[in-house]
Amino acid sequence: xxxxxxxxxxxxxxxxxxxxxxxxxxxxxxxxxxxxxxxxxxxxxxxxxxxxxxxxxxxxxxxxxxxxxxxxxxxxxxxxxxxxxxxxxxxxxxxxxxxxxxxxxxxxxxxxxxxxxxxxxxxxxxxxxxxxxxxxxxxxxxxxxxxxxxxxxxxxxxxxxxxxxxxxxxxxxxxxxxxxxxxxxxxxxxxxxxxxxxxxxxxxxxxxxxxxxxxxxxxxxxxxxxxxxxxxxxxxxxxxxxxxxxxxxxxxxxxxxxxxxxxxxxxxxxxxxxxxxxxxxxxxxxxxxxxxxxxxxxxxxxxxxxxxxxxxxxxxxxxxxxxxxxxxxxxxxxxxxxxxxxxxxxxxxxxxxxxxxxxxxxxxxxxxxxxx
Ligand SMILES: *Cc1c(COP(=O)(O)O)cnc(C)c1O
Numbered sequence: 001x002x003x004x005x006x007x008x009x010x011x012x013x014x015x016x017x018x019x020x021x022x023x024x025x026x027x028x029x030x031x032x033x034x035x036x037x038x039x040x041x042x043x044x045x046x047x048x049x050x051x052x053x054x055x056x057x058x059x060x061x062x063x064x065x066x067x068x069x070x071x072x073x074x075x076x077x078x079x080x081x082x083x084x085x086x087x088x089x090x091x092x093x094x095x096x097x098x099x100x101x102x103x104x105x106x107x108x109x110x111x112x113x114x115x116x117x118x119x120x121x122x123x124x125x126x127x128x129x130x131x132x133x134x135x136x137x138x139x140x141x142x143x144x145x146x147x148x149x150x151x152x153x154x155x156x157x158x159x160x161x162x163x164x165x166x167x168x169x170x171x172x173x174x175x176x177x178x179x180x181x182x183x184x185x186x187x188x189x190x191x192x193x194x195x196x197x198x199x200x201x202x203x204x205x206x207x208x209x210x211x212x213x214x215x216x217x218x219x220x221x222x223x224x225x226x227x228x229x230x231x232x233x234x235x236x237x238x239x240x241x242x243x244x245x246x247x248x249x250x251x252x253x254x255x256x257x258x259x260x261x262x263x264x265x266x267x268x269x270x271x272x273x274x275x276x277x278x279x280x281x282x283x284x285x286x287x288x289x290x291x292x293x294x295x296x297x298x299x300x301x302x303x304x305x306x307x308x309x310x311x312x313x314x315x316x317x318x319x320x321x322x323x324x325x326x327x328x329x330x331x332x333x334x335x336x337x338x339x340x341x342x343x344x345x346x347x348x349x350x351x352x353x354x355x356x357x358x359x360x361x362x363x364x365x366x367x368x369x370x371x372x
Pocket of ligand 1: 085086159160182
């Protein structure tokens with residue numbers, strides 16, 4: 001085993017180049033590069049089928065669907081969200097002139113704690129934007145109850161939850177809308193890309209206008225839209241990548257199980273517990289370091305792994321609420337977010353991707369279990 005080999009936290013799912021070349025040839029022949037082309041339409045169809053949803057709109061990344069969902073639902077005022085996510089979640093609110101209101105997370109799932117949502121609702125609250133963190137489904141039933149009670153919309157940032165099902169039902173069926181990211185680092189990718197999932201044809205039409213400058217016809221602009229369109233090259237890439245994603249998820253599952261078996265009884269290291277009745281996608285493998293019990297801080301372990309050429313990542317640290325744009329908000333105070341603060345200070349996401357060799361997983365586990 002070559003211990004000097006650099007191990008990154010992720011590695012992209014790539015279709016075979018030989019398979020991709022005929023698709024490129026066809027795109028060259030068609031001379032249609034973007035604006036709802038052949039491969040764009042094919043990918044929307046294929047994803048609807050794979051994800052078991054009736055309507056999907058492709059985007060050029062996973063941030064624009066968040067911003068567009070807020071536009072499509074005409075969200076204003078305040079939106080309740082989690083500080084424990086990738087910054088894009090909160091940024092999408094800010095770009096829409098919406099005030100984010102941070103609510104603490106549940107220590108078991110790392111998702112927004114539904115028990116704490118009601119206390120954060122004000123007369124200006126219009127929506128909830130939860131995240132299925134690490135692909136672990138939120139408590140969607142409780143969130144719906146609260147949303148219904150107060151007349152709030154729900155937009156799920158499902159960037160981590162590609163293919164995740166609860167009791168054979170896609171998580172994307174919940175909420176008013178859900179968004180996906182197909183960034184290179186995600187379980188399924190189109191290099192850069194994303195999607196917005198809604199539940200009726202009329203809303204899909206509106207989203208499709210919004211992602212194309214608001215054009216509803218050659219000379220009609222019905223809304224202040226943006227350019228969020230996915231192109232033909234990446235759509236074709238996505239069609240090919242989709243054929244490999246089940247195999248990739250299975251490979252991730254085996255790696256997750258290997259980590260799990262090796263780490264579950266390690267003093268001072270906590271791992272997420274399996275949720276029942278879930279088809280998981282094994283997007284991430286986070287561990288949580290209890291420095292007192294482990295005898296080393298999270299950062300000490302993180303930098304020690306780096307010295308061994310293991311490039312894990314501290315997802316999500318720092319909390320979004322600590323960044324300069326947001327730290328002045330009342331809800332961003334650390335006292336309001338004790339669980340998220342503790343988890344952000346403890347987390348390390350270990351390398352996780354299809355193709356990660358068992359020997360490397362064992363090398364990583366050895367580093368974690370060697371206390372020096
Ligand atoms: C990756 C990610 C996004 C943003 O997606 P991009 O495709 O990078 O724009 C949004 N939210 C979460 C939780 C993410 O992990």
